[in-house]
Amino acid sequence: MEKRWHFIPPVDESKSLELSSAINCPLPLATILVNRGVSSFEEARDFFNPNLANLHDPLIMADMKTAVDRVLTAKKNGEAILIYGDYDVDGTTSVSMMYSFLKPHFDEIDYYIPDRYTEGYGISKAGIDYASENNFSVVIALDCGIKAIEQMEYAREKGIDFIICDHHRPGDELPAALAVLDPKRSDCDYPFKELSGCGVGYKLMQALCAIEPELANANPPANFLDLLAVSIACDIVPVNGENRILLFHGLKKINENPSPGIKRLLGEHAANDREITVSDLVFIVGPRINAAGRMERATKAVALLTNSDEAQLSELGSLINSQNQERKDLDRAINEEALQMIAEDNWYESAVSTVVYKPGWHKGVIGIVASRLIETHYKPTIVLTEYDGKVTGSARSVRGFDIYEAIDACSDIIEQFGGHKYAAGLSISPNKVDEFKEKFDQSVRERIKEEHKQPIQDIDAVLTLDEINNSFYKILKRMGPFGPKNMLPVFATHYLDDAGYSKVVGSDETHLRVVVKNEGSNIMISGIGFGMADKIEIVQSGEPFSIAYTIEENTFNGKTSLQMKVKDIQFTDELLQ
Template identity: 50%
Template sequence: MEKRWVLKDPGDPVLVSSLAKQINVTETIASLLVQRGVDTFEKAKRFFRPSLADLYDPFLMKDMAEAVERIEQAIRRGESILFYGDYDVDGTTAVALMYSFFRKRYSKIGYYIPDRYNEGYGISFKGIDFAFENGYSLIIALDCGIKAVEKVKYAKLRNIDFIICDHHLPGERIPDAVAVLDPKRSDCKYPFKELSGCGVGFKLLQGYCKKEGISEEELYQHLDLLAVSIASDIVPIVDENRVLAFYGLEKLNTNPSRGLKSIIKIAGIENQRIAIDDIVFRIGPRINAAGRMESGKTAVDLLCASDDSSAFEVGALIDSCNNDRKHVDRSITHEALRMIAQDKRLQHSYSTVLFNPSWHKGVVGIVASRLIETYYRPTIILTQSGDLATGSARSVQGYDLYQAIEACSDLLENFGGHMYAAGLTMKVDRVEEFKRRFEEHVSKTITPEMLSPQIDIDARIRLDDITERFFNLLKQFQPFGPGNMSPVFMAENVYDNGEARLVGSEKEHLKLTLVQEGSTQKFDAIAFQMAEYYKPIHYGQPFDACFAIHENNYKGNITLQLRVKDIKLRAK
């Protein structure tokens, strides 16, 4: 699949030159900063030296005072408090954060994670009934609840109060809870709108600590959980999230909680510096697997483990869930690809909508993402749950999937999400009509550019520019993530030094040593899934490469390695 390379605007040359002189860096580094909105000495100082002192006052968030007061009241009265969270990483880390903090100072607490299959996303009537039957009079909802108008009303009839901590877009009505903390509320003046659900829970604890005179150092002991939520929920790692992720990673690397320590060991990353990518690809999927395959409560049990033996016991169970998940999603992906290969109409469509009543509901979102790697277009994977077809949708860069689904909303029982990901439910007998209508809408609204993967390139450089100081400065751009992605560079007219070889179990990857005319530098490089370029490159054909720069740790020997994202061959 051919990819489009888009070179970013390097920024105002006067501004770039001025910043380079002020902070004593190359203009390439200064340009990378300006692209990220870091265009003054003060901003650069905050970017390179994140400080917990820069966190915003939690009481700037609407309803914060009411939320803190209701918790204080519950503790004074000896009420039982239930922490209720979604079954994904953000929800389970949020519940674990709350429970771990309060169990040191109050005993009448518990937690509840809804079942993905029997209850679905968010607050459920079953969860409220559980609270009522077990004597809970205050529910603190985490990473969910912003649209739970009817559920909150139902809870009130049972004398149960709600505090909602959410970060999703509100609907037309705000639930009539004691407090609704959500920076995306139109009437909330909190300066940063992109907190994770766990992040909103953290702000509530921060407010509680301020009011109660508790040292925030005690709260910071749980920042490893918050870093996991920030990375896994793919929220922008800018502003307050950057500070929280920076210090959360520090905690994760030096003294993680017992539960996270067990996952790190099981994932085989205990002897390396853990970065955001390790959370996204190694830690987060294992936590998520519990809710996908078994119960999200198991993930909270792990994250709140109070001794090493139980942490490793539950960690092993969750790792087993993750292995099952990988097997199931791989099997369904292969089946889905076969369905497309056998249908000529589908092969040439602008969208993919597949339905199989036997597919596992817990992995349909992952399968949708995997299909986009082969057929780059908006994709919906549906399975059957009860008497309904339900599933997940994923989009491609620049295309508003939510609007496309909304255009077919008369066929749906329920749907929700955002531009790039959504969930939806419909009656089974409406699936075929939905496929037709969705394809019709996408075909009329998607552009040819959107159907071709795009690689955003931060800067054009020469291999000679990659010095030790250059890379050390790049490392200080971490933590990387949305809003501050790992920089991608382009080097033109490079070639292999003659040692190119194919690696991998199926010889699917290309290992190179890149050199450039007029340069004294040479760099090891790896190009995953690019075996088709082996012959021309092996025989000396020059090419342009776009890549990110990484440290490769092989048996304790650390070297720089270029991770190639794409190759464009040049004429000899």
């Protein structure tokens, strides 16, 4: 499906010119900085030099002093403490971090990750029973709990004090835990609202060290910035403010001195001289951690991330790698099966949504499959399977469309659902699947707009090929780490010609290698477009074309050069008409 290019306009051209002059930066990059809220010399200085000293005082966060006092009292009295967390990357890194930090100070300490299939997301009564039966008087819950109203009443009946560290948006009522740490609380004055769950846990660690500095002697919080970096990268939180500072220093630790568990997850990628990036965390580390919770219990991931014994690291690393391979095989097979269903059913031709269902599909991977289906059929998508007598589903949306709202309109035939604008989960009765499929499609039809039906390619700036040089790339690279609110800039260059060397590549000939030049110029640059072999017709047509791309380094035969990582190719005249 052809993308619609959206050229992001300058917020303030005069400020862009001033910043370009003040920091000796190419105007296209200065414009991107201003568009992202960096418009003065001082702001640019802080942006290019993220400093841990600029983190906010953790004690500003609502309930923080109460939480600190309770943990320190438990330490003084020799009480047992349980670290509880969700089964995804944010939850497992949070638990690993907090457990490792507190372990030297507590004789009785353990961790608990709920089972995805028998307990579900968040704080479960089974988890509270485990705490009660094993005499844990204090539980620190990470990356979950902000809506655990009934569970906290149950915990109070059991005499267990909960400290909730969450980053999700609260409901109308806060759970009656001893302390609820969540910067999104309406009554919380903490300045930065977009911490990950692991980030909230990190602030608790900082606050504990601020009140009792000797805690930092055994394990200063900075020792765990690599775990926090994995959380920030994989939980898709905004990479600005405190998150950018923490991610910057976490990546630095990963590249200089990663914890044994993260090093094991990176495998051969940590053994060479290549710099580890956010992409490595998202596409290498994150899926392996998630696989543990998708295929079995995420406690295996925590065991790996908290271990230093080489034999155990090897055993756990091999297990998680095999689980990740099993997960990849499963989601690939289910994706192919779903695509075949869609191709063979005429219903989907006129539908504005995609809803596919098969009872035997693995519950742990249907969210991944929903995302994959959108890559092929760009529609709001729900993948359903059956587990324990109930049909459960994962929903994923297209840009700009609120899938939560569309599901909510079907709430009369849904047993349970939750989520947000772009992703949600739901459960329905098996005999309601067909009715739900029709009703959801009608709900989408009533809400979807034309601009939601076509994928959009944002363009941060237009360049000519002579602007792409090592000096430009050096500044561009320092704009990282990249992520939401600070995405890797996408550039466009118009009126390009094939330099005569472009071709289809790859063992299956699905990729595209281009070598291009601007009209009337001898400057050439190469590029790679994965899965874009069909664009060879445009490149070799003899007509001028435009490329949307990011800039990256490519090393071949010991020589490093800049190249385009191609995002899209279109005829220039058609694009600009």
